[in-house]
Amino acid sequence: MAPRVLAGHLNGNGLRIGVVVSRFNDFICERLLDGALDCLKRHGVADGDILVARVPGALEIPVTARRLALSKRHDAVVALGCVIRGETSHYEQVCSELARGIAAAALESGRPVTFGVVTTETLMQAIERAGAKGGNRGWDAALAALEMVNLFKSLD
Numbered sequence: 001m002a003p004r005v006l007a008g009h010l011n012g013n014g015l016r017i018g019v020v021v022s023r024f025n026d027f028i029c030e031r032l033l034d035g036a037l038d039c040l041k042r043h044g045v046a047d048g049d050i051l052v053a054r055v056p057g058a059l060e061i062p063v064t065a066r067r068l069a070l071s072k073r074h075d076a077v078v079a080l081g082c083v084i085r086g087e088t089s090h091y092e093q094v095c096s097e098l099a100r101g102i103a104a105a106a107l108e109s110g111r112p113v114t115f116g117v118v119t120t121e122t123l124m125q126a127i128e129r130a131g132a133k134g135g136n137r138g139w140d141a142a143l144a145a146l147e148m149v150n151l152f153k154s155l156d
């Protein structure tokens with residue numbers, strides 16, 4: 001007998017999605033937000049079912065994502081931001097706190113919290129991942145959120 005395989009579909013009809021986006025490096029973050037919103041709408045998520053929460057920087061993303069995920073008003077949360085190494089001495093610290101915090105928000109809430117944060121060495125690399133030749137990480141994270149919500153529904 002073949003194994004039973006479940007995979008989430010990408011239909012966003014009726015799903016409620018929270019989006020957390022940081023303002024630091026907003027030139028990049030706004031492109032990520034555009035990509036995420038475009039993805040959600042194209043997959044059937046209604047405008048009224050999307051909440052966008054703006055935060056100052058990447059370090060404020062985890063606690064906000066956790067709050068939205070625990071509120072039970074959102075089926076999933078999409079985290080968007082941009083950390084560029086450049087001259088930042090605490091780049092490693094910001095990135096690791098961010099990744100750890102986003103994972104904790106998902107584990108504590110049991111809801112998908114997807115990672116649409118661009119972490120790069122240079123501004124050019126960030127541009128590439130925010131709608132240029134490297135795609136758009138905001139779009140990718142939104143799509144992952146839809147897939148995960150629908151997977152969880154089928155697991156339930």
Ligand code: INI
Pocket residue numbers: 022024025056057058059060081082083084085088094
């Ligand atoms: N926040 C970012 O989102 N990206 C960065 O590259 C960054 N750097 O370079 O420092 C950054 N720092 C701000 C931080 O996330 C907090 O907002 C700030 O420390 C206030 O808590």
